[in-house]
Amino acid sequence: MSDFLRPHQRRAYDRMTTEKSGQIIVPTGGGKTFIMIADCKRLVTTTPRSPQTIVVVAPRILLANQLSNEFESEIDNVKIAHVHSGETHHFSTTKSNELTHWSCTNPQYDKLIFTTYHSLHRVLDSMVNINRIYFDEAHNATGKSFFQQIKRVAACGIERFFFTATPRIARSKNNVSAERGMNNAQVYGNVLEQTDAKELIDSGTILYPKVIPFETDRERTRQNAHEVDSDNLKDILTSITDNNPKVLVSAPTTRILWNMLGQTDIQSWLFEHDYNIMHITSKHGAIINGKKVGREEFFNTLTDWGKDDNKKFVIFHYSILSEGINVPGLTHSVMLRNLPTIEMAQTIGRVIRIHQQDVDDMKSGKIPAGQYNLYRKQHGQIVVHMTGKYGKRIADRLQSIV
Missing domain, CATH: 3.40.50.300 (P-loop containing nucleotide triphosphate hydrolases)
Known part of the structure; x- marks a missing residue:
């Protein structure tokens, strides 16, 4: 080995x-x-x-x-x-x-x-x-x-x-x-x-992260946070042009996440747009398309769907997927909260992994390592919504890490 x-x-x-x-x-x-x-x-x-x-x-x-x-x-x-x-x-x-x-x-x-x-x-x-x-x-x-x-x-x-x-x-x-x-x-x-990260990019080990600011004039308060975040997420997903995106959404809190899922129409909207829905928190456990499952089944499904180019899904979490979890195929990370520096770096890391077919093509010599403009997946996309000072703080910290 x-x-x-x-x-x-x-x-x-x-x-x-x-x-x-x-x-x-x-x-x-x-x-x-x-x-x-x-x-x-x-x-x-x-x-x-x-x-x-x-x-x-x-x-x-x-x-x-x-x-x-x-x-x-x-x-x-x-x-x-x-x-x-x-x-x-x-x-x-x-x-x-x-x-x-x-x-x-x-x-x-x-x-x-x-x-x-x-x-x-x-x-x-x-x-x-x-x-x-x-x-x-x-x-x-x-x-x-x-x-x-x-x-x-x-x-x-x-x-x-x-x-x-x-x-x-x-x-x-x-x-x-x-x-x-x-x-x-x-x-x-x-x-x-x-x-150094540049060595890994040049060798075809990881991708460049691409920061995509999403500007909105919606006023977000403690009382309507779940509604505003739900509407912002719909607009963000609508703006994605990739085929069958696989999107990791970092929620501000477990409470807001649960209110988004239970008190807005985000789930029905996602189903209408052919997204599978996964979410996992330490408080509520693991759920796939409305069905509660064990963590082992959740992880196995996440791995299988991540490898399947025909699968389209959104996975919500608060912090449980930030560290170390390898999710094959993730295309976008949407940050709805201002993460600590280490957690933000870890979250970026979830979406800068190389597409497996690109890895195979580099090994066979079909594409040169580091020529990411020839890759199927050319960069990991990190979307941050720009709602006032809150969004600007996320963007500034994100840009400093990138």
């Missing part, structure tokens, strides 16, 4: 073969997961060796499940466990003693454990012998509620690698949170690879 790594992935992979800890900083869409999988595959296929136990940590259950699917598609003959409260067809628990028992009853197998930052302490409390940990979206590790477990991993000397596009750095040594910053090399290790 390492034979298929791009240059920036190869640099990270090579450093991981000689280091015990470190940071891999690669823009969203740059294939950080592929680096993890290549390294993991090396560990579980090297002979002679003892069985390996590798832990993968994600900020959200949905991402943990997606990572599990991606690892499983490339790595055979391993036992898989999930330590979180979400749904999965694999062995799953939130109890440390049950994880201990699972590990002890599979001593001859390599093992992969998928968990979240919230549940990492349960894995550590199980006293399972961990060989290596991959921290995805590792800027989350600097959070006050998570850092003590990260520090615990470092104190135990567990091999650990931190993957992110948006590292959080402590700006002052005197700040109470300075220890948590990713410039704390004793905890996070040194930076092993830091890839």
Whole structure:
């Protein structure tokens, strides 16, 4: 598998073969997961060796499940466990003693454990012998509620690698949170690879983001926010000329999202215009075309529809899809709220991934890498509505990130 790594992935992979800890900083869409999988595959296929136990940590259950699917598609003959409260067809628990028992009853197998930052302490409390940990979206590790477990991993000397596009750095040594910053090399290790976005664009790994301002004179208040956002979204979607667009909509709040769906005609309008509708929030769960589904079914449907050029859909969320989730085929991101810088960068990353057919054509030599004017999907489109100062703040911050 390492034979298929791009240059920036190869640099990270090579450093991981000689280091015990470190940071891999690669823009969203740059294939950080592929680096993890290549390294993991090396560990579980090297002979002679003892069985390996590798832990993968994600900020959200949905991402943990997606990572599990991606690892499983490339790595055979391993036992898989999930330590979180979400749904999965694999062995799953939130109890440390049950994880201990699972590990002890599979001593001859390599093992992969998928968990979240919230549940990492349960894995550590199980006293399972961990060989290596991959921290995805590792800027989350600097959070006050998570850092003590990260520090615990470092104190135990567990091999650990931190993957992110948006590292959080402590700006002052005197700040109470300075220890948590990713410039704390004793905890996070040194930076092993830091890839510039231009390298990825030139190599045909990601696309340029294209910011599309949408101007409106509708007056938006707290009372009518859901109605104005619904009307703005209709106008935005009407202005899209792509065939079968796949649109990610970031709602201002869960309340406004729910009011848009339940108190306006946005759903009937979308159905009339042949859109499938998906939405997911931590409060209301996952829903596809009005039917509540499990998160695993939601993710599988999202993946299938994303790969299908004939599918046309809108997917609403508040924040649950911002980090790490790979949604194939997304063409547009519509921002109805002013996102924090890291979340905004992550949201942009959802739509700058290359169309799979363009990837295949670059591999076969049909189109040169980096000649995005020849791509089927030439850029990721980010639409921001310009309603007074609120919209201008979004646009200004978005432009600075781009």
